[in-house]
Amino acid sequence: MFSAGHHRILSTLSRLGAMSRTDLARALDVSKASISMLVRDLIARGVLREEAVVFGQGRPSITLGLCSDAASFIGISLHADPTTVVMTDPHGRILARYVMPRETDPHACFEGLARAVDIVRKRAGSGAGPIAGIGVAQPGFVSRDGRISLASTALGWVNVDVAGGLSAVTGLPVFVENDANALILGEQLFGPSGDCPDFSLVFVGDGIGSAHIVNGRLHRGHHGGAGEISHSPIALDGSGALPCRCGNRGCLETVSSLQAIRGAARQAGLTSDIDELAAMTADGHPEALAILHRAGAALGIALAQLVQMFDPSQVLVILDPALKDSVFGRVLRQEMETHVLRRAGVQTTLTLRGLEDDSFAKGAASLAAQKFLFGNEWT
Amino acid sequence: MFSAGHHRILSTLSRLGAMSRTDLARALDVSKASISMLVRDLIARGVLREEAVVFGQGRPSITLGLCSDAASFIGISLHADPTTVVMTDPHGRILARYVMPRETDPHACFEGLARAVDIVRKRAGSGAGPIAGIGVAQPGFVSRDGRISLASTALGWVNVDVAGGLSAVTGLPVFVENDANALILGEQLFGPSGDCPDFSLVFVGDGIGSAHIVNGRLHRGHHGGAGEISHSPIALDGSGALPCRCGNRGCLETVSSLQAIRGAARQAGLTSDIDELAAMTADGHPEALAILHRAGAALGIALAQLVQMFDPSQVLVILDPALKDSVFGRVLRQEMETHVLRRAGVQTTLTLRGLEDDSFAKGAASLAAQKFLFGNEWT
DNA sequence: GAAGTTGGTTTATCAAACGAAATAAGTTCT
DNA sequence: AGAACTTATTTCGTTTGATAAACCAACTTC
Numbered sequence: 044m045f046s047a048g049h050h051r052i053l054s055t056l057s058r059l060g061a062m063s064r065t066d067l068a069r070a071l072d073v074s075k076a077s078i079s080m081l082v083r084d085l086i087a088r089g090v091l092r093e094e095a096v097v098f099g100q101g102r103p104s105i106t107l108g109l110c111s112d113a114a115s116f117i118g119i120s121l122h123a124d125p126t127t128v129v130m131t132d133p134h135g136r137i138l139a140r141y142v143m144p145r146e147t148d149p150h151a152c153f154e155g156l157a158r159a160v161d162i163v164r165k166r167a168g169s170g171a172g173p174i175a176g177i178g179v180a181q182p183g184f185v186s187r188d189g190r191i192s193l194a195s196t197a198l199g200w201v202n203v204d205v206a207g208g209l210s211a212v213t214g215l216p217v218f219v220e221n222d223a224n225a226l227i228l229g230e231q232l233f234g235p236s237g238d239c240p241d242f243s244l245v246f247v248g249d250g251i252g253s254a255h256i257v258n259g260r261l262h263r264g265h266h267g268g269a270g271e272i273s274h275s276p277i278a279l280d281g282s283g284a285l286p287c288r289c290g291n292r293g294c295l296e297t298v299s300s301l302q303a304i305r306g307a308a309r310q311a312g313l314t315s316d317i318d319e320l321a322a323m324t325a326d327g328h329p330e331a332l333a334i335l336h337r338a339g340a341a342l343g344i345a346l347a348q349l350v351q352m353f354d355p356s357q358v359l360v361i362l363d364p365a366l367k368d369s370v371f372g373r374v375l376r377q378e379m380e381t382h383v384l385r386r387a388g389v390q391t392t393l394t395l396r397g398l399e400d401d402s403f404a405k406g407a408a409s410l411a412a413q414k415f416l417f418g419n420e421w422t
Numbered sequence: 423m424f425s426a427g428h429h430r431i432l433s434t435l436s437r438l439g440a441m442s443r444t445d446l447a448r449a450l451d452v453s454k455a456s457i458s459m460l461v462r463d464l465i466a467r468g469v470l471r472e473e474a475v476v477f478g479q480g481r482p483s484i485t486l487g488l489c490s491d492a493a494s495f496i497g498i499s500l501h502a503d504p505t506t507v508v509m510t511d512p513h514g515r516i517l518a519r520y521v522m523p524r525e526t527d528p529h530a531c532f533e534g535l536a537r538a539v540d541i542v543r544k545r546a547g548s549g550a551g552p553i554a555g556i557g558v559a560q561p562g563f564v565s566r567d568g569r570i571s572l573a574s575t576a577l578g579w580v581n582v583d584v585a586g587g588l589s590a591v592t593g594l595p596v597f598v599e600n601d602a603n604a605l606i607l608g609e610q611l612f613g614p615s616g617d618c619p620d621f622s623l624v625f626v627g628d629g630i631g632s633a634h635i636v637n638g639r640l641h642r643g644h645h646g647g648a649g650e651i652s653h654s655p656i657a658l659d660g661s662g663a664l665p666c667r668c669g670n671r672g673c674l675e676t677v678s679s680l681q682a683i684r685g686a687a688r689q690a691g692l693t694s695d696i697d698e699l700a701a702m703t704a705d706g707h708p709e710a711l712a713i714l715h716r717a718g719a720a721l722g723i724a725l726a727q728l729v730q731m732f733d734p735s736q737v738l739v740i741l742d743p744a745l746k747d748s749v750f751g752r753v754l755r756q757e758m759e760t761h762v763l764r765r766a767g768v769q770t771t772l773t774l775r776g777l778e779d780d781s782f783a784k785g786a787a788s789l790a791a792q793k794f795l796f797g798n799e800w801t
Numbered sequence: 802g803a804a805g806t807t808g809g810t811t812t813a814t815c816a817a818a819c820g821a822a823a824t825a826a827g828t829t830c831t
Numbered sequence: 832a833g834a835a836c837t838t839a840t841t842t843c844g845t846t847t848g849a850t851a852a853a854c855c856a857a858c859t860t861c
Contacts, residue, residue: 048848052696065808074850079810101807184765212853243642251733257636264733266621266768271723271730274763285524289763344655349725351650384653384668385571386563389645405524427817444839453819458841468822480838 048081048258050071050418053090056109057133058238061094063104073405089113109133113398114342114415115167115174117160117215118402118408121145121152121181122222123248127404128159130167130174133412135233137401139166149203157212177215178410179205180403181252184267189218189410193267218410222403223270224251224261226361229406231256232413235355236394243355245272245346247336247362248398249302251295255353272349273300277341301363307334321365332370339371343378350383350391357392364397424644428454428524429797432469435488436512436795437616440473442483453532461486466490488512493554493794494546496539496594497787499780500524500531500560500577501601502627504548506783507538509546511552512791514612516780517782518545519566528582529600535589543687555595556734557789558584559604561629568597568789572646581679587703597789601782602631602649608785611792615736615773617648622727622734624651627777630674634732652729656720678721680742684714700744712748729762729770766792 046051055070056062064082068075073300085091094108111132120127126145141163146152164174183195192198192204206217220228222279227244240259246252253270274294278284284293285303297303305315311330314320323331346358366372372395379393384422412421424432432654433628435441443461444476447454464470473487490511492646499506505524520542523634525531562574571577585596599607609630610616619638625631632649634641641648653673657663664682676682684694690709691698702710725737745751751774758772 046848068520075809076811076851077849079849083810098858099807101805101857102809102859104808188662206681237756240818255731257641258639260637262636262732265735265770266765267766268763269733269761269770271733274761275730276761291761324528346652349731351654352634352648352728352731352766354645354648354650356644382646382653382670384650385646386647389647425817442839454840455842456818459817460843477827478838479828480836481828482842483839492823 044332045303045418046081047418048077049085050286051220052078052085053416054110056107057232061108063097063106063116065104066109070138072334077243084215088281089350110304111136112170112172114404114412115173116408116411116415117163117177118411119156119177120225120402120403120407122403125157125318126156128156128163128403129404129408130163131169131405131412132171133416135405135409135412137405138171139163140401140404141166149200149205149208152357156209161214161216164352168220174215174272175415176218177209177213178225178412179209179217179219180218180222180405180407181205182222182252185219185221185224187263187267189220192219206235216411216414218414220407220410221252221254221267221270222406223254224263225406225410226252226403227256227406228256228413229357229402229409230359232409232416233405234360238407239356241353242357242359243349243353244359244361245342245349245357247299247301247342247360247366249300249356251280251300251342253349255355257353258308272345275345275348282373295341295345299345304334304338307338307340318365320372321369324370328358333415334367335371336374339374340378342350343375344382346375346393347377347382350379355391359360359394359396361396361398361402367395367397374402398421424797425460426797427456428464429465429795430798431457431460431718431796432488435470435486436611440487442476442485444483445745446486446539452774473483489551490515491549491551493552493791494550495540495554495672495787495790496556496796497783497785497790498535498538498556498558499604499696499782499786500558501782503757505535505538506780507535508780508783508787508788509541509542509550510551510612510784510791512795514608514784514791515784515786517550519543519780520545526577526579526586529571532584533592534589534631539592539594543545553594554591554794555597555790556588556589557604557786558596559597559786559789560584561597561601561631564598564600564603566642570652571598572694582616595793596792597780597793598635598791599786600631600646601625601785602633602651603642604785604789605631605782606633606635606738606785607640608781608788609738611788611795612784613740618735620732620734621736621738622728624721624728625777626680626721626745627676628679628740630679631722632728634734651724654727655722656724674720674724678717682790683717686717696742697744699747700750705750714748714750715753716744718753719757722754723761724725725750725754725758726761730760734770736773738775740775740777746774746776746782 064078070079090113091107092106092110095106096103111303116131118129124145125142129140143158146155148378184193192200192203192205205219209217243255251273273288273296276293277295278293278298286292286295287294287297309315320331428683443457447457469492470486471489474485474486495510495611497508503524504521506521520538525534545595561576563572571579571582571584588596622634630652632651652675655672656674656799657672657677664676665671666673666676688694699710
């Protein structure tokens with residue numbers, strides 16, 4: 044479809060925003076002649092368009108941008124129970140969405156998703172470009188080629204050919220990815236951290252997931268298990284280490300996950316609603332404070348270890364908005380900062396961001412967008 | 423000097439061992455015609471040679487290999503006090519070596535090293551190829567371009583232009599790298615783990631260092647600080663957390679480094695000689711056992727965290743041979759294995775290897791060899 | 802309105818890679 | 832032994848993608 048040269052132009056335009064032909068030539072370190080040819084081609088194909096004329100000294104430059112109707116992408120989140128399906132444009136803007144109960148039988152799931160894709164397509168109307176592909180974000184391990192769900196305890200799937208099955212009923216190319224990975228890829232493509240070649244993302248939900256962009260590309264690990272931070276042995280303080288479902292004690296998720304926090308609150312006779320719990324800490328309730336303090340501190344230590352090993356330029360933590368603004372967020376930051384070795388003029392920034400409804404589905408859509416914009420060069 | 427095509431051939435030949443032209447065409451996915459041209463060129467330049475005729479069906483193939491006198495490389499280890507200087511061939515075989523006291527004044531150091539290079543060159547005799555460059559392995563942080571020593575507490579260097587200074591007195595290109603990084607690059611190029619695209623190395627010495635090969639290339643981190651495992655907060659078991667020179671408590675190096683082990687032994691009234699201490703554990707001495715057990719367990723937990731985050735295919739731990747065969751090694755392995763989440767058919771292998779005299783110098787030499795074989799493509 | 806500056810296009814050229822056919826050097830079958 | 836087959840390597844003509852240099856366009860500044 045597109046050549047490597049085309050993809051390079053599309054990806055830098057998407058990453059760095061609209062720019063002129065000459066800027067592109069500088070950014071990609073190729074001749075203006077080549078850019079001229081390729082851009083002409085992309086405009087003719089309806090993917091790029093001239094957006095604005097910028098006046099400076101000399102001849103004004105014409106900024107180029109992706110046509111928002113060049114293509115559109117379907118994103119499906121199987122991360123948690125209401126399955127979310129969205130349709131986005133090449134800039135990551137959501138054109139339509141649909142929410143449905145999560146179905147775990149593979150065949151029924153694919154059938155339902157095919158119907159959902161039709162609904163979303165209708166809702167988006169005629170302003171949207173042709174659908175270039177479907178991205179699926181799911182918990183668990185996914186094959187390196189992004190086709191097979193190797194093992195997902197949450198869905199009860201083992202070796203399910205998601206790409207094959209979903210592609211058969213929709214007629215569209217399908218790309219599957221682990222949920223945390225989809226989230227970071229979405230951030231890289233659509234989010235504000237996109238220009239950063241080395242950053243890490245940690246997600247705090249019922250479990251705890253992480254993912255890493257190294258050298259501009261996703262780091263999957265040799266067995267596809269990189270970022271499995273959930274069962275990192277952190278909370279080993281002597282006798283207090285809690286048993287984990289993985290069989291060990293002291294795993295991070297036994298202390299810092301939403302489930303763990305709810306469990307601890309219940310055991311202390313408090314509410315198991317996170318929002319209420321956070322509100323109680325604001326009022327200074329000692330037991331609620333202790334629970335969130337402990338959870339935040341453990342995650343902070345895990346983040347410190349992550350930073351020491353990976354040395355990313357940024358760590359993005361995505362979590363419940365209530366937690367973000369509570370003592371959890373404050374202790375998390377403080378604990379991480381005290382345990383990271385400081386060097387002059389060198390610092391990893393920590394960003395906390397509240398989870399939004401469509402975060403995972405948007406990340407999933409970015410999988411299809413990646414293929415469209417970048418091609419298969421970046422695996 | 424060499425084109426990208428040349429470098430691709432040299433690097434695969436070095437990585438995967440001798441192979442025929444047709445094998446190369448398959449491995450690199452280029453036409454046999456191109457390979458034919460490039461190989462002819464490399465043979466004419468004296469870098470490659472036809473090594474053996476392999477008979478199968480059809481016309482026999484001719485395996486190609488690197489000429490061992492195509493070039494030679496100088497490796498300098500400033501890792502510890504006796505500075506070691508070696509000269510190797512393109513296969514990593516050591517042709518000559520020279521050991522001298524470590525000098526910390528930059529100017530004097532470079533002068534001394536220049537003399538050492540001359541000595542090593544003479545010792546190697548005329549069988550060695552022309553020297554292609556000098557690699558330097560040093561503790562501390564090094565600039566991304568491999569020229570400047572940004573900060574090294576052990577040497578007392580801050581912003582020392584090592585490449586410039588040493589290049590001026592030797593007339594050879596110089597490449598500087600952090601010691602752990604040099605070690606893993608040497609392993610990748612010259613060692614048995616070379617074909618592995620994702621592996622990690624941990625070094626236990628007076629400090630503890632680690633380095634990671636991700637996707638076939640060294641992961642430096644955004645600030646060049648990836649692998650700083652030494653001050654990972656591991657040993658946090660309540661009141662027992664020891665203060666560290668970094669200002670925190672419970673850092674890995676306060677428990678598992680050679681210095682920490684010696685310190686703990688001294689405090690218990692035992693010998694501070696590692697060999698003797700290891701021998702005592704073999705005899706079942708309870709206090710010696712406790713010290714090495716604790717040190718090994720802490721490192722095992724750190725390794726488990728490393729494996730969970732990076733998911734390498736292999737972790738190579740380089741340590742004092744006496745430690746390797748003691749309870750330290752056994753506990754290390756056991757603790758790591760219990761804390762790594764298991765998945766069916768998926769496992770990271772842990773390899774312990776004793777430190778050899780020339781390990782760091784050989785790694786340093788590999789820096790120069792990398793540039794010769796791979797060019798600047800791999801940064 | 803002339804001079805200067807910068808953006809974008811055209812053209813002739815080049816280097817690297819490719820496909821297909823030719824050639825080389827063996828093994829295997831009859 | 833000789834024909835038939837297999838596989839490795841080389842040669843040749845062509846395609847591809849990128850380039851530099853010259854050129855044209857469009858604006859600002861003096």
